[in-house]
Each structure stands twice: as C-alpha cells, then as structure tokens.
Amino acid sequence: MPLSSSHRVSRRNLLKGAVALSALFAAPLIVSAPAAASAAAEQYVASIGKSILVVAGGSQGQMSGKFRNLMARHAAISAIGVFSLGKYRSKLPGSQKSEYYSLIEKFVAGLFVKYAPQFAGNRIEITGSKARSARDVIVSSKVHFASGKAPLEVQWRLLKAGSGFKIFDVRVLGVWLAIQQRTEFTSVIKRNKGDFGALLKFLRSK
C-alpha cells in the first residue's frame, strides 16, 4: 500500500525517531545505576538486619553497648541529627555538634533496648527496594518470628556513603522513626522558645 503524505518519513520525523530510539536504548543505562545501587543496598540491609536481630535477641545487659557500636558504624548520625532539628537546624552550634550526635546515639540505643524484645525476630527477608535517587535508597524487608507471630514489615532508608551505605531511617508499623524523632525534638525546642539547650538537657537526662 503506498504511503499517504501523512505517513511519509520526513527528515523531522526521522530525527524524532532517532531521538526516541536513542532514548529507548539509553533508558536501561540510566536506570541501571539505581538498580545496581538497590541490589547492593539489599545486601547491606540483609547483613546489618541480621546483626541487629542478633543484638536484639541477646542479653539485656550488653544490648545498649552492642547496639551503639552498630550505630556508630552503620547509622548516618550527623544526617539524622541535623534532620531531627527540622526548621531549627541552624540552631545547632558547631561547638556542641559532637556532644549532640553522641547523645542521639545514646538516646536511640536506649529506645532500642526498650523496644527490642517485641521486635526480636529470628530471620530477616528482603522483599524489595527502590532508589529515590542515587544517594537515597529504600529497602523493604520482613522480620519473621520463631513464635509464629505474624511477620513484621520493616523499611530501611539508606543514605549512600562512599562506596557503601549508612542507615538514615527505619519504618516500623508504618512509622518512620527519624521523622517521629524530628517531631519530638522540634517540639522540645519550640516549647522552650527556640532554645537548643533545652533539647540537649532532655537528651542528657536520658
């Protein structure tokens, strides 16, 4: 069947086709970077998740110390610390940064010890991942329990750090813990008329 004038391949259409084709072939290359990042992130969570379950199932006495060690190596503490200050992040004095970060580690470890018995499963299963950007990956997992309790869904938000990752946030029962922490920390500062010292005082008391 002869081509009608509307079906003729003009130079412009040819160019459009070439661009579309090149985009089509380039697409897998573009998405391959986050995909690779996700695979590495999944492996990372499988490994760190296992370590956390071991600590959570261990003795209460040593739990806090062991968890703090894990946090020091695997948590993006400075990013969490700055994020937790929300709109007050400019109030963080340079001279008190290291104390603030250290207090956050202690605070989170204290919470972990309290909640650990309920979340101490015996196996972690990675169920998927998605890259928000090259530096921000979310890995989904399920924690299985030997007692037959229904599996617990846990999402891990990872921040790219060098060639590896650090944990920025964890979502349990639909609650992102860093977001929750930000709400609480900013409420302390707000109630004290923007005084960052009030937050430090609260954290030191824990």
Place this chain on the structure above:
Amino acid sequence: MGVLFIDMVGMRDKGVTGLSRLLAAFCIVAATAIFIAPPSTLADGNRIVIQPVSDDGLDEIEEPGLDDPFEGVNRVIFALNDTVDQIVLRPVALVYRTVLPRPLRKGVANFLNHARTPVTLANDILQGDMKRAETTMVRFFLNTVAGFGGLRDIAGEAGWEYHSEDFGQTLATYGVPSGPYIVAPILGPSTPRHLVGRAVDILANPWTWILWDATTLESISPTLGETISARDDALETLDATREGSPDYYVTIKSLYRQNRESEVNNGAVLEEELPDIPDVR
C-alpha cells in the same frame, strides 16, 4: 490510652454496642459537623506548611503534620484519657495477661479480628480493591471452617495476611480531607473524617444489630474484649513510648498521623512524599 493505641496501630475499631452505639454514632456525626477544617489546612487535609524565617533564612521547610487548632482542649482531654488508661485500662490489661496464657490471648485477638470481617470486606469493596476483598473472604472462609470459628488464624499461616479497613480510610481514598486533629474522650486521637468513619462502621457492623436487644453486659462485651486485648498487645510499646517521650501528647499525635497515613495507603511507602535527607558534610 488503650483505645488510643488500637487506633494508632489500626488493628481494631472501637465503639459501644446496641442503642448506645447508635447514639454514639449520631453524636459523633453531629460533633464532626462542628469541626470544620480551618483555612490553614491544605487540600489533602494532612499537610500544613510552616514557613519560619530562620537565622540563615534558607531553611524554609514543609513539616508534615496534622493541623491542631484545638490543641488546648485536646491536651486536656488527652490528659483525662491518659488518667483513665493508667488507672483502669492498664491494670485490667495486666490482670488479663496474668490470668490468660499467651495462646488463649492470641485466640481471643484472632476471634475479634475475625468478627470484624464484615466491616473490612465492605470497605475493601467500597475502595474498589477486589484483591484485598478476595483476601478478606478467603480468610473468613478458612478461619471459620479450619480455624475453629476464627480462634486460630489458619489463613494467616497460609499466607493470607490479615488487614483491616474502615470507612475513614475509604473516605480518604475518595479524597476527603482528614480535617484537624481531635482527641475524643475515651476514643483518643482522631480527626473528623476518622470519627465519621467510625460512626458508619458501627452502623454497618452486623454485631450492632445482632446484639441490639441483648443485656448491657452482653452488648458491650465485644467492645470490652477488643479494648482489653488491644491494650494487652500494647503494654510494653506504650510503656516504652511514655518513658522515652519528651512530650507524650506530641509523640502520640505524630504516631497517630504516621500510622493512619500508612493504613490509608495500605502500608505502602510513598517515596515522593518523604522529606529529603539533608546533605551533611
């Protein structure tokens, strides 16, 4: 706070039974009409934009949160609810745990989830989610037949995982804004949308009508059972939350908001709505 946590974790819905259920439903609907979302609430009803001028003038950020124009009243009701929880609910939950061994408590919780099937199924369908409606029906059939009338969650063990839906979630999927944060007496954290949802669910629940002519004790027994069972589930979690929180009211409000959003989205993570990770060097 037991009821409060039930809503927070979204496992069960609360109310009263029989005539008092109906009365409660109408009161809730009437009360809801009073609470109109203020102008500061944006279209989705859940986000307010805080635009502080900071020291560096650069960190104007959007803080997700529930609008709380009635914070003063809410805090008073919250304190009363908390007192009732500490004096009545928590001790009752402790006794319940002491008296009933874990397998029996699990059976009670399973049965209460099972009894909620009609409400979940209706809302699955109203949301047009036929996959989840199918799961709800399969669970009901399996647990009724092979799970001793719902005492054992055979379906869950076979991979048909439990979920609950309510009319508040259905309204959210229709795009109805949540409205402001409200702490309701006894019921705990809520919003006008959630309260309307509760009222509709009470009316739609066959148990409301089955127990219509029952004695008071019989008619309130499902609610009592749900409340005590849920408070038992939440004993350690709420104790730890209370102990670690700098402001329990703010903590519970934030937990409620995040958990309710998660329920509306059936647990899915909405990546595009997450705040960015700060670039700290």
